[in-house]
Amino acid sequence: MQLTRSHGTAAAFACVAMLLLAPAARAQAIAGTVRSGSYPIVGATVRLLELDRSVRTGSKGEFSFPNLARGTYHLFVQAAGYAVSTNSIDVANGTAMTGFELTASATALREIVVSASPVARTDDDQYQSVSSKSLIDFQNSPGASFAEKIADLPGVTVRGNGSAPSRPILRGLSDNEVLVLENGLRVGDIATYDPAHATPIEAIGVSQIDVVRGPSTILYGPNTIGGLVNVITDIVPALSDHPVSGTASMEGNSVSDQYAGFFNTVFSGGHQALRVSAGGRHSGDIRIPSGTYTDPGSGGVFNLARMPQTFDRSAEAGAGYSYHADFGMIGIGAKHFEMNYGVPGDPPNPDWLTIPPTTSRIAQTRNLIELRTLLNVRGSLVKQVKLNASFNDYNHSEFPTAQDSTGVSDPQANHFHKQTFNVVLQLQHHQFGKLQGTLGLWTDIENLTIAGDQPLGPNSVTTGLAGYAYEEYLASPTTRLQAGVRYDYNRIRTNPFPASTDPVFQTLQASRLSNAVTASVGAVHRITSEVTASFSVARSFRAPTVQELFANGLDAASGTYSIGTATLEPEHGVGVDVSLKGSFNTVAFEFSPYVNYIRHEIFGFLRGDTIQDFPVRQFAATDARLAGFEAVVTVQAAKHVAIRASSDYVNAEDTKRNVPLPFIPPLRGLVRATYQDNRYTATVEARFAASQTRLGDGDTPTRGYAIMNLGLGVRLLQSRVVHNLSFHVDNAFNTVYRDNLSVVKDFLPQPGRGFRLNYQIIY
Secondary structure (H helix, E strand, O other), rough: OOHHHHHHHHHHHHHHHHHHHOOOOOOOOEEEEEEEEEOOOOOOEEEEEHHOEEEEEOOOEEEEEEEEEOEEEEEEEEEEOOOEEEEEEEEEOOOEEEEEEEEOOOOOOEEEOOOOOOOOHHHHHOOOOEEEHHHHHHOOOOOHHHHHHHHOOOOOOEOOOOOOOOEEOOEEOOOOHHHEEEEEEEEOOHHOOOOOOOOOHHHHHHEEEEEEOOOOOHHHOOOOOOEEEEEEEEOOOOOOOOOOEEEEEEEEEEOOOEEEEEEEEEEOOOOEEEEEEEEEEEEHHHHHHEEEEEEOOOEEEEEEOOOOOOOOOEEEEEEEEEEEOEEEEEEEEEEEEEEEEEEOOOOOOOOOOOOOOOOOEEEEEEEEEEEEEEEEEOOOOEEEEEEEEEEEEEEEEEEEOOEEEEEEEOOEEEEEEEEEEEEEEEEEEEEEEEEEEEEOOOOOEEEEEEEEEEOOOOOEEEEEEEEEEEEEEEEEEEEEEEEEEEEEEEEEEEEOOOOOOHHHHOOOOOOOEEEEEEEEEEEEEEOOEEEEEEEEEEEEEEEHHHHHHHHHEOOOOOOEEEEEOOOOEEEEEEEEEEEEHHHHEOOOEEEEEEEEEEEEEEEEEEHHHHHEEEEEEEEEEEEEEEEEEEEEEEEEEEEOEEEEEEEEEEEEEEEEOOOOOOOOOOEEEEEEEEEEEEOEEEEEEEEEOOOOOOOOOOOEOOOOOOEEEEEEEEEEEEEOEEEEEEEEEEEOOOOOOOOOOOOOOOOOOOOOEEEEEEEEEOO
């Protein structure tokens, strides 16, 4: 019934969009070349920001964007070994010509971010502190999950529990306060339920990843008090100016005996694009420096060279289609994903008579359908309509490893089934004087059922609706102001489940309604042509989840018995961000201090008692203040040599009790020296973390550490095809170190030395 209602909502949104349509102008085009001196640059990425389309240059450095309406467009060009370049071009009749002249550089100095505003912009032109990783940078980063691969960005850390369930932490906040999106839409998983739950996205299939730090309330809905991570996978293809284009990637890593592969091919012709993709990952238990390790929970002492039960097996396949013409584009894509992974704990013993294993395994499947439209409108009010929607069907089963008379079996299991329908409608209106902006409608409906021997919560339906306005005012040629307002409706309704093994959930029928008005204001001021200052204030909102309200069950994966608190109130946050950003010919920098006040922050704490011999974790609320900074500077020391240094810190306080919040990252730093020309790359990187002795409830002290990563790469050109081959040594000295945010830090260290080989072909 709920999905029928949500489909009706989507149909209503579509009708609104179609009513605003009028015949569009005849399609135009942009064409040009990218060169460095007298040499064409092959394989450069050219992005058309207003339409979020990208192409790669051919053997003569040429590119084109067909099927465009009249208007002004902004182009962004990036190529390995060169500084980025931007240009604006007016398209009136026929084909508008342009050209780019790139300068050799060891660093791009700027990135395009698509997730912080309605239109993609460079990172130095945003109201908030943002970061982005392109395809090549992302694939060359250490780790196997998408969260691990962004842990070198300022303000971004990762909570480790093996590789698969790693989750990003932004400025000390995670789980329900940080929103993880795929292509700007909800993933539809239950990763925030538990540290053992993974986000069902295959890292090797990611084309770009954006991080917006701090409250992002207006465009993406609730659950962005700490920020958002938008994982871009291009399920719906963009039209290319070449008949066949795409990427193929392979990766091997000795630290977990991992091998992974993925391909994405787009067939373009005329107005149409067809995409097919597939890939997967196979990895064993993660290697750690050999040694004797004691589990503080069981008291068991083990001689280990690997993290027990940290294997990861995943696979995905997808297809997509899009049609592009003078009206804009419309496309649909689908993807199937499945994963089977382990959760670390005590290893089994041969005789099963001493310490039994505490590990478990989790199996996931996710089926996704995504619809994307971008319509050029010739009306008096609206000039562009975006309607994006997704349907996720997600299944998740947990199998606690238990001992029986025959040895090891999985007699118990919890089963989660979640169906999610997310629709976003954006209406970008014409510029009226100095005012431009976007009106939006948003809905997200989640239907969750839980069955099995140890259900964690009741069956429920969560309905979220919102409407918003996001406006920008061009106060002067150098100053842009932003203001936004949003109204949110959130309703949780539990459904009695007579077949539940928990008598509480057999009859539980409850409803919780949360409404809120949130807002943001910001300013971007270009002090000089190279230096920009930005400021933003945002009030954010998050309703408590069904788990935080009504949980009542044993969670074997985390080793706790979880209990909800039905009287919890919504979280409200006020965040203030200030940034100073500069981009010169050879130097780029950013310094971003911030403070985030959260009222009724919801957290889980250990009560001190046990149920079924497991410690009880109950949800409660407090008031919190998180303050800190991110700083990064990149210097081109020579023509092909760049040095990057970054640091971040967050101080988090429970302001009701005047005690620190638990599991907060310590002061961190990174220094990276890179050699890069249009063919070769070499990297030496040192990562540092201070000790963490500022502890909250349930936290334990962690010593500081320093590790080193090394890398070599080569870029080969073959006509318009680009081959990228790189070799990396992660944790080169096999250092034993523990991360303060790791779930198993008191038992096991972080991964040891790993040799990683990456191959990528872009065609």
